[in-house]
Amino acid sequence: MGIQEQYRSEAAGLLSSGAVKLVIGFGEGSTVERRRPVFVRTPAETERLVLDGGCVANLSTYLLTEGLLSDGKSVAVFLKPDGIRSINILAAEAQLNPEQVVIFGFDIEEGQVRALEGRKASDFAPVIGVAKAAGLSAELQKEAELLDQISAAERFEYWKDQFSKCIKCYACRQVCPMCYCRRCIVDVNQPQWVNTSSHTLGNFEWNIVRAFHLAGRCVACGGCDRSCPVNIPLRLINHRMAKEVLDAFDYYAGECAEQKPVLATFRQDDPETFIL
C-alpha cells in the first residue's frame, strides 16, 4: 500500500472514530501537476485525498480559520516539515493548541513522497533537528548570494524594480500562516502608516514591514513566493531574514512549541555589533 492509500485509510479511521472532525489535505487541481487543498469531513470523502510530489503548499494556514479550533475538537492536516515548524510557531504564539492538531507528516525528495513518523508536532523534533543541521536551503542561498555580490545601490534598484510590480493584492499575506492578525497593519488608517496605493513608496513600506514581521518566523514554505501574481522573489527577502537570525542568534524558526520569539527576547551574550 502506498503512502497515499495508507494516509487515506488512516484519515477515514480518524474521522469515523470521531478523533478528528476535519481532515485538511490535498486534492486534484486544475492540471496534473497542481494540487489544491481539500477539506474532508466524512470517511467516504477521503477518496479525494491525493499525496504526491505536487503537494507543496503549507496547509497549516487553514487551521487559523476563525472558530475552527475553538470547540476544542481536533483537526488532521497534511504537512511537510516546514508546515510542522509553522505549527510550532503558532503554538508558541498561542494561536492554536498543538494537542488539537493531528499531523500526516510527509516530505518530498526528488518528486517522491516519503512518510514521516509521528502524529503530534512534538513527535517531529528529530526531523526538524535534521533540517536545522542541514542549514537553510542551498538553492536559495546561491540565489541570495548573487544579490550580495552587487553594490547596495544596485541592490536597491533591483528591489525598486521588483516592488514597483506589486499590486497590493495581499495574496502573500493571505497564504501565509504567520499573517494571522485580525487586523493587519496595512489596514490601520488612523494613522495610515502604510500607503495603500500601489506606487513604489507604499510598496516598499508594505514589503519591508512584512519582511520584518516574518523575521525569525518564516519557515520558507514558499507560499508567498508562489502566490505572488507578479512574481516578486519574496523568497529572497525571507531567506535573508532567516539567515540573519540563524547567524546572529542561532535561531531556527519553529524548532519547538516552547520557542520564544527571537525579536522579543534577549540573552546577555547576544551580539551587539550594531550598538556603539
Place this chain on the structure above:
Amino acid sequence: MAKIGVFVCHCGENIASMVDTANLVAAISEHPGVEICLEYKYFCSDPGQETVKRAVREHNLTGVVVAACSPRMHEQTFRKACAEAGLNPYMLELANIREQCSWVHTDKEEATEKAIEITRSLVEKVKRNNKLYPISVPVTRRAMVIGGGIAGIQAALDIASAGREVVLVEREPSIGGHMSQISETFPTLDCSQCILTPRMVEAVQHPNITVMTYSEVEEVDGYIGNFTVKVRRKARYVRMETCTGCGDCIQKCPVKKIPSEFECGLGNRSAIYTPFAQAVPNVPVIDRSRCTYFKNGKCAICKKTCQIDSIDFDQQDTIETIEVGAIVVATGFQVQNTSLYGEYGYGRYKDVITGLHFERLASASGPTAGKILRPSDGKQPETVVFIQCAGSRDVSKGVRYCSKICCMYTAKHAMLYAHKVHDGDTKIFYMDIRAAGKGYDEFTRRAIEEDHAGYVRGRVSKLYEENGKLIVRGVDMLLGRPVEVAADMVVLATAMVPQPDAKEFAKIIGIGYDEYGFFNEAHLKLRPVETATAGIYLAGACQSPKDIPDSVSQASAAAAKILGLFSREHLEREPVVATVSDSTCAGCWGCATACPYNAIDQRDITDRNGNVIKRVASVNPGLCQGCGTCVSFCRSNSIDLAGFTEKQIFAEVMAL
C-alpha cells in the same frame, strides 16, 4: 479648535546665536492652530514662566510648545507652569532646538530651517495630545542594601535609624568588606577594625535591619517603590539559629592549609571557617570545595565536635523573595591583579606585594600580629620600596583613571613602617602626590617630615632579584638621573577596579555602568547618588574609587534619598503607559515576552454567560514604565502609548 501657544527661547546665546529666532517666530506664527508665538531670552526664568502662564490664561490656550532645550532639562518646569495656569500639564511639549539643533550645527540658515521643522512637528503633536493624570502607586517602605562593606552598613544604619526596615545583603560569610582588612586609616591613623566593628555590631543588632550574609541577589523585578528581589541564601552547612560561634569546629578541622582570602593569601584558614575573628555574624561556613566530607563522605569531625549539633551537611541553597521599595547598591571594589606588570615581578617574587597585603601585615589581627615581616622568609625588611600608580593612570597597561586612595595609603604605609621599624628605610616612587581632602596634605607632609618617608618622583622601569635583595631600578625625575635601590620588600599601590562580575550584576538589577564596570550615576554632578533607574541608588566604591569618608558620605546621601521616597505612602507616577486595543489584539504574547518590566498580563474577554471569547494582552499601569518596547513589537499595531500615541508620532513625522 486648537489654540496653541509657542514660546521660543533664546537660552541666552545658546540657541539665538545659531537659530534666527525672529524667523522662527514668523514661520510658526503662520502655522495653522498657532494662537500666539513669542520669543524671550530665558523662558525658564521666573518672568519667562510668567509670560507662558499669562498667555495660557489670556488666550485660553489648548496646548503649549516651548521651543528650547531637551525635555530632560525643563519639561517639568513648564509642565508645572502650565498646571499653575490651569492647563493639563501633559498638554505641553518641548521642541528641542538646542541640543538637537543649535548646539550641533554651524550654518545659521540651515539651523533655523531645522528649528522651524522641529517646532512645527511638535505643534502638530501637541494638537493631538490628550489630558493625562498621574497614576498613584503604593510604596513598599522597606529598603534593600546590597553589599555589607562600610558604605552598605552606613546606608542601612541611617535608613533603619529613621524607622524603616532594611535588608542588608552580603555575599561573603561576614559583613565588613574591605575596611575590615585594613590596619589603620588615614589621615588619623585610628585602627580600622576599632571604628568599623561597632558599626557591624550595631547593624546586626538593629531591630530594623535584617542581615543576610553569604547571600547573593539573583533577580530584581519591578520599579521604584515596588521591587521584588530574589536573594539566594547560600548553604552555610552550619545552622545560624543554634551556632554559638565557639569555634571548636574550626580548631578541630583537619584541612587547615587553605590560603585565606581575608589575609590575601598571607595566612591560612581551615575548610570550616569564619573569615576573621570579629566576623559578624560569628557563624562559620563550610567551604564545600575544600571540605573532606564533601569530597569523599569521610571526616565530619566538625559535626562530631559540635556540642549543640549545629553542623548540617544537608543544607541547601534557598531562594528568598523580598519586596522592597528602594535599593542601595554598595557592592564595592576589588584590587587589580598586578601580574600585568611583568617588570615589577608580582607573583614571581614573594616579597613584591600589594597595598592590601601590606595592610594585613600591619594589622594587629593579621598573620604576623602587626609585625612587618616579609612573606618570603619572615624577616623584618630593612628597606621597603613603594611604587605608586602600579596600574592606575596608565593608559598602556593599567586603567586610565586615578584610584584616588593610593597616594594616601602609601603615605600611611610608610608611616606605619617607620613606627614599627625605627631604623628602616623607605623609598616611594610616585608620579604626583594627590592629597586633596580634609587633613590629607598635612598627613603626607607628616609622613615626609616626621617619619622620613623617602619620596622619589619617577617611575620604576625594572625590578629583579640579586643576592637576596630586590633591586629596584627607576628614575629620579627631579634630579634627572637613574636610581637603583636594593630593597627587602616592594609594595605596589595597585589600582582599585570594579568587582569582576560588576557588569553582569548591573544587567541583573538594570542599572548602567561605564567602560570599566563602575556603576553609572544619573548625573555626575547633580544626581551623583541616583542611578538612571528610579529607586536604585549607589554608595561607595562600586561607582568610582573612593576612600572611607567619601563612601560613608555617599551612603548617608543614598539613605537620605530613600527616606525622602519613604516619607509618603503613595508615589505619583507618570501616566505615560501603554494600552492594548482588545478588538485587534491577536493574542500572540510577543509584547508580554518583550516587556522588560513584566507589566503585561493575559486577560480573558467573556460573553455575558462567562464563556471566553478571546484572550488579549493587558497592561498593568502600575508596572508599565512607558518604554514603548511593546508598541514597536506589536505586529497588528494594537498597542498605543499615552503621551506618544501613534497619531501623535505620525503627525510629528508628517509635519517634517
